Amino acid sequence: MFDVVVIGAGVIGGMIARELSKYNVKLCIIEKESDVAMGATRANSAIVHAGFDAKVGSMKAKMNVRGSEMMPRITKELGVKYKNNGSLVVGFESERAEVEAIYKRGVENGVKGLRIIEKDELHALEPNLNPELSCALLAETGAIVCPYELAIAAVGNAMDNGAELILDFEVASIEKNGDGYSIISSNGQTVNCRYIVNAAGLYSDDVAAMTGDGDFSVHPRRGEYMLIDKECGNFVSHTIFHTPTKMGKGILVSPTVDGNLLVGPTAVDIEDKTDTSTTREGFDTLFTRSLDNVSGISFNKTITSFCGLRAVGSTGDFIIKMNDRVVTLGGIESPGLSSAPAIAEYVEGLLNGEGALGDVKKDYDPIRRPAHYFTELSDEEKNEIIKKDGRYGRIVCRCERVTEGEIVEAIHQNPGARDVDGVKRRTRGGMGRCQGGFCSPTVVAILARELGVAFEDVTKFGKGSVINYGKTKGED
Template structure:
């Protein structure tokens, strides 16, 4: 049986970042994921913010990884062809009593090495964001904060890792871990895997895996957050990410543009027991609407096109757990906000530790460049015409809301880590992310998946194994 140098458990943004950085070294590496695709857990539903780094306690792993990950993002976005914008963020204070806390955040940011910070009066903040409420009496401006697409960041990291030789196995759940003879055995529902080292990047399940492998125990609590996504017609309501002064459970309800021109509002914050929780609630969405109005006036909530819920992996000590927690067992646990920002730095940190431990040589053939699926709608007219001339399928529009062509969907299906589900296509191309939320394009996308993957329509899934869309046929083929 093959013995891998490292098995990474979890294909979220942290796991994919570790995998990409491991591929800078010569070795045998495998990513194991219980879902059918990358970015199916914590990484798929978050605020899509690249945080500046002023919030984390100085000296913590959160602070270190946040600040470094933020600085890595410009180069990374260029190498991996992912959308990223440094739009800046405002943390607003709604009462005079909170101004000392705002000053504490500023001082903490300076201590963490964050540049581009300044304290503003309420009037100065309203010059930058005219839709701030009259209650805003002060703000912290963080110029280095940005926005990114969490799907494309995770996909980019995963595809880059795969391009550079990392293996991926999906629909494979790790149920046990045991170390003997200097090697780890990961028992999965598809057979055992052997590895010299293991990386625990399992999101809300990271505590379970850690406790299988380590004498010291860890508790990860799923923290639920609900969001509303508004149509592009509302995308210009604010030009910065607007946070409210943080509370015990996080940074509060934010209002932010997205890299694709929408407006995002949320999240709520509530600890839950079930790591499979996925439903939004009327109460939670009302909370999003009500609390967002404290800081930003006239948020056009009638323009909501979808709502969603995400889980954050909160560790009791309120920090990232990174490093070798048992012989050959490396944790990337408790990766909640600012985990998206920190992921590139986490990947670099853990990959270096593993390479040093195993004595892995540098991979001189590592190629950092990854190209995403072409976005026909964003191309200049002449470039788009030339692409369609070469392949007319790029002129056949499948998703009218987002102007996604058949050619783009084919690229997504047949890419390095090809899409196998409706959501897999959506995250790679945005087909189904527009105003109608896949109401018109789903049947067409399903037909393409069925044809290209030689699957019956009853075998096409929205996302997970249990998300069957077509249950059977009412007529025989040909009738």
């Protein structure tokens, strides 16, 4: 019997689990996919919003502003890349009133470091902007982060502090029994607990319905992106937003923490909660709409495209509530990533208010070292490590300069990588210009060796995503 079960291993479930792992509670995270960070957390804009966007007084506004304040400390503790690059909401002269309204809302939300800048300063800061843009809101606290790294690190840190992770567990029904709940998976496994935290993202309404809560619904809104080669990573230094619409924050152009350039997202409401395909129409929108903000993006240097699904809630705000030993998190769309540390702190408060958590552990350790760090070391430090373990002297991913030693670490640290995409998200092996064309077979071989499975049993992302069907020549 667990004290608390967190359903969903995205950035929200992960950050909550990490917060709860401070306490002497028996804690479990359950996830329907074969790895953590496979939902919206995997595919988004990766922006730590300053907090000027959300309606004054809303949960979104409160959680965003607090989360953005907490993010530098949390990312430092978890060894996750974070860069305070600042953001600009740019506008044409006809949009000045909107830029001023956003400034006013940001001040009311308590965002620090906001100011409106004029044309000369704007174009001096960002020479590649559309020359017609005449003003902008500069948010000094705006930042960028790696979202899946944050979720992986948060789950890993919770596990290092005693939490259990169960993958491939799709919650299919929940039964109340006495003082607690039985959570039953689609393949008949059962996990019992006293408290549930429902952090199931797009499916949080379905999971809430299993606990008898039909008060809200969540629908998917697609957002497509193009990721452009590191050669273009300095095209802009700030995150460039256009003035937002009711569908979202518009198409942004931003550097990423890993040095690429990101363009997106589109915003299209759909029905299917699994449709993350990219489309021709999406690309056309990105090509044309990004021209509002910048001129001359080298779209011919695009290295990949992807699509994320926003979990749009029926209330328009984050839904965070506790009822009958169930904490429900619904409609955690943007700025959910920015808000994750604050949401975790808030949920900790809800559970503490019910006396669910008990004492803080004496040996709780908030620090975690990621698997991808080698390239950032000095030559002397690298040589010291290679002397002890030659696998750090063997570069597997040439584009991102990832060593075999780091891949082995990613497989064995919490939560261990079990497939090729898992290695990719933890080490960046396969994230570069060739998108794994060169290193994937070597990564498969390392996974097979370290996990003790056959070469052809290593998948791309679990669940039947077969890479190798069998041998074409000989036995080896």
